[in-house]
């Protein structure tokens with residue numbers, strides 16, 4: 602991916618999103634963080650502006666944007682509000698299994714209301730006992746006639762309890778390892794589906810993270826994605842495509858923190874001059890900008906969640922430092938950006954798991 606590969610239309614779209622994010626998303630960010638409430642108004646804004654439609658194919662109500670355009674949209678939103686950027690990222694994450702593996706009938710039924718933003722999507726892989734080791738899941742599905750009966754639970758699911766549609770991964774053959782995992786489209790109203798605890802988190806406070814519980818949950822057999830045993834493959838294919846979005850979220854958060862540090866350092870007077878006139882501060886700003894730009898180029902050209910999320914932690918921490926005591930206070934958004942940045946090192950595969958993936962590729966292992 603390179604920036605020059607954006608079509609002219611997509612360049613205009615990304616510029617429009619930059620403006621929408623600055624004018625309509627940024628003013629809401631502090632309140633979303635303080636109230637920890639899911640920002641339905643932001644979801645509506647993204648839906649109305651067709652931003653949620655970007656990752657969906659045009660034949661199913663989307664606008665079929667390139668991966669690069671989606672990544673850049675996430676970045677622009679995250680620069681102003683990480684929670685809002687996650688609405689777009691998770692709409693893609695939860696819907697991709699259907700886009701990648703759904704039948705035409707499944708796509709016709711589920712994708713248009715997801716593309717329009719009428720429905721929210723979620724992605725249910727993680728469990729209490731299975732995080733990095735996703736294949737250790739315990740949730741299982743047994744076929745009975747035209748129905749699968751699901752039992753078990755999922756943990757830390759973004760949009761859990763809000764999403765109408767969740768891609769759920771469950772064991773259909775516990776002895777077959779990763780080949781025994783299948784993927785299902787589960788609707789919020791299916792009998793036996795319920796929402797458990799809602800998590801209280803460090804950052805991305807407006808994003809709802811919930812436990813999903815399946816108690817003899819009835820899922821029509823027609824909601825199986827692909828064939829039995831294909832689920833793990835679909836989960837990994839999905840994460841391969843969405844991790845650049847998390848990386849872009851990290852770049853956006855870091856850019857937002859850099860913007861803040863630059864403007865604050867020009868205004869804050871100490872020793873009778875703006876702190877930006879100290880070379881020590883200038884060098885920090887220059888280092889921060891170098892890291893953000895390096896991460897951005899890596900993200901635009903490759904999967905770079907590892908680097909981008911690490912520099913997001915460094916740059917947001919430096920922004921707090923440049924704001925001094927004010928950086929530690931909720932009066933300024935620097936501390937929120939630092940809290941929001943942390944999650945990008947954890948979800949969709951921790952950075953240790955990213956190192957494993959990179960090392961395996963280097964060593965030619967599967």
Ligand SMILES: Cc1cc2nc3c(=O)[nH]c(=O)nc-3n(C[C@H](O)[C@H](O)[C@H](O)COP(=O)(O)OP(=O)(O)OC[C@H]3O[C@@H](n4cnc5c(N)ncnc54)[C@H](O)[C@@H]3O)c2cc1C
Pocket residue numbers: 723724725726727731732733734756757758759760802810944947948949950951952953954957
């Ligand atoms: C806010 C939030 C939202 C989330 N949203 C979703 C969602 O929508 N859907 C979903 O399915 N999941 C979601 N997750 C789950 C997330 O993907 C997992 O938390 C993550 O993959 C890590 O799993 P874990 O928490 O069980 O940690 P563990 O896997 O228990 O890891 C603990 C530590 O051990 C390290 N570790 C584990 N294995 C190895 C290894 N082999 N080598 C070296 N180090 C290792 C990890 O890097 C980490 O530092 C979300 C999590 C959070 C916090």
